[in-house]
Amino acid sequence: MGEDPAEGLSAALRVEALEQLLAERGLVDRAVLDGLISRYENDVGPLNGARVVARAWTDPGYRSRLLADGTAAVAELGFSGPQGEHLVVVENGPGIHHVVVCTLCSCYPWPVLGLPPSWYKDPAYRARVVREPRTVLAEMGLQLSKDTRIRVWDSSSEVRYLVLPQRPPGTSGFSEEQLAALVTRDSMVGVALPGTPA
Amino acid sequence: MDGVADLGGRHGWGRVPVPGPEPVFAEPWQGRAFALGALAARLSGTNLDAFRHALERLNPLDYLADGYFGRWARATELLLVDSGVLAPGAVTARSANLRGDVRPEPAPPQPCKPDYASTSPGSLREVTTAARFAVGDRVRTRDLRPAGHTRLAGYLRRRTGIIEALRPGAVLPDTHAHFRGENAQHVYAVVFESRELWGAEAEEFQITADLFEDYLEAAGG
Numbered sequence: 001m002g003e004d005p006a007e008g009l010s011a012a013l014r015v016e017a018l019e020q021l022l023a024e025r026g027l028v029d030r031a032v033l034d035g036l037i038s039r040y041e042n043d044v045g046p047l048n049g050a051r052v053v054a055r056a057w058t059d060p061g062y063r064s065r066l067l068a069d070g071t072a073a074v075a076e077l078g079f080s081g082p083q084g085e086h087l088v089v090v091e092n093g094p095g096i097h098h099v100v101v102c103t104l105c106s107c108y109p110w111p112v113l114g115l116p117p118s119w120y121k122d123p124a125y126r127a128r129v130v131r132e133p134r135t136v137l138a139e140m141g142l143q144l145s146k147d148t149r150i151r152v153w154d155s156s157s158e159v160r161y162l163v164l165p166q167r168p169p170g171t172s173g174f175s176e177e178q179l180a181a182l183v184t185r186d187s188m189v190g191v192a193l194p195g196t197p198a
Numbered sequence: 199m200d201g202v203a204d205l206g207g208r209h210g211w212g213r214v215p216v217p218g219p220e221p222v223f224a225e226p227w228q229g230r231a232f233a234l235g236a237l238a239a240r241l242s243g244t245n246l247d248a249f250r251h252a253l254e255r256l257n258p259l260d261y262l263a264d265g266y267f268g269r270w271a272r273a274t275e276l277l278l279v280d281s282g283v284l285a286p287g288a289v290t291a292r293s294a295n296l297r298g299d300v301r302p303e304p305a306p307p308q309p310c311k312p313d314y315a316s317t318s319p320g321s322l323r324e325v326t327t328a329a330r331f332a333v334g335d336r337v338r339t340r341d342l343r344p345a346g347h348t349r350l351a352g353y354l355r356r357r358t359g360i361i362e363a364l365r366p367g368a369v370l371p372d373t374h375a376h377f378r379g380e381n382a383q384h385v386y387a388v389v390f391e392s393r394e395l396w397g398a399e400a401e402e403f404q405i406t407a408d409l410f411e412d413y414l415e416a417a418g419g
Binding site for chain 1 (some may be wrong): 203204205207208211212213214216217220221224225230231232233234241243250254255263264265266267268274275283288289293295296297306316322349350353354365366382385387394395400404405407408409410418
């Protein structure tokens with residue numbers, strides 16, 4: 001227990017050692033590791049989710065399909081993969097605000113949002129947002145009015161959640177691309193609102 | 199298990215970091231740890247539930263020391279040692295040698311992967327038995343306190359809620375993580391009132407968790 005902090009071996013050294021031990025026996029292919037890293041650095045991220053949200057804001061039929069079967073509607077735009085076996089989309093509206101967490105680990109809808117940001121994985125977020133969400137959201141910069149009800153979703157099975165934020169005011173006539181640019185990662189987890197037009 | 203990972207409702211963690219722009223991997227080793235973790239189940243002959251259980255089995259100091267990607271690397275190592283792919287102490291010895299120490303390294307052990315094979319990809323399964331509960335039913339979570347893996351968080355034990363949706367059937371992590379069968383079963387979205395969980399002084403809100411049928415019993419009323 002605690003052997004390495006005492007030895008001063010950094011995580012970077014340990015990971016290098018782990019990779020080396022596996023690679024020199026042919027158990028992992030470094031090109032495969034590079035590919036995975038590149039995929040989640042460049043291809044799979046919140047821009048996917050922003051496209052889903054912008055489509056739902058502009059296409060009522062798509063919005064209905066998204067709320068009825070998130071997995072299928074997201075796949076219509078070409079997004080699927082690990083941590084996306086069953087996606088449920090929850091819609092914010094006047095008087096109702098949704099926020100997503102995984103208290104037990106850091107489950108997150110990878111195909112639409114990529115890998116989770118550091119605050120989502122932080123013990124403080126995991127511990128507190130299921131206990132005092134209004135306080136936590138305010139600390140994170142989102143002040144909700146008193147009469148807005150809060151729904152918290154704890155991702156405790158393989159179901160993954162995406163928040164469909166409310167379309168910002170002043171965006172009528174915006175194209176899907178213009179709208180997607182307003183959709184932030186944090187607004188799709190429920191700890192922020194989407195941006196507003198400049 | 200009642201381990202370090204079961205964080206819901208725990209006090210003492212301080213403020214949540216204010217969100218801001220950040221790279222996917224702040225340091226190169228984090229990307230390597232992620233990629234190795236993504237392959238951990240396959241390399242060790244185990245599964246995703248075993249990986250999550252490996253995370254929560256880590257010593258709490260190790261769990262917290264290097265954040266999310268640090269624990270992914272530790273959990274990967276743990277599964278590989280359990281399966282006889284790596285010798286205990288091999289990673290520590292190699293890390294020290296990379297630093298410039300001169301240490302003997304243990305030889306690779308005899309593999310002892312679990313007697314495990316998935317019945318199909320992923321975690322979702324068709325469940326042919328009738329669902330025990332229906333939307334609108336009042337249910338109570340059971341008083342489960344296994345030393346092994348479960349996805350019934352401690353803060354949701356012995357609490358009453360309402361079934362608000364049926365989810366697709368899925369393998370039961372509690373047995374699947376330990377290679378004791380998939381036990382595919384119904385999963386329910388159960389909604390709880392905050393004051394049922396945290397007492398009369400709690401903020402008013404509702405929380406939904408997706409819970410396996412084995413976690414639930416009828417609440418009556």
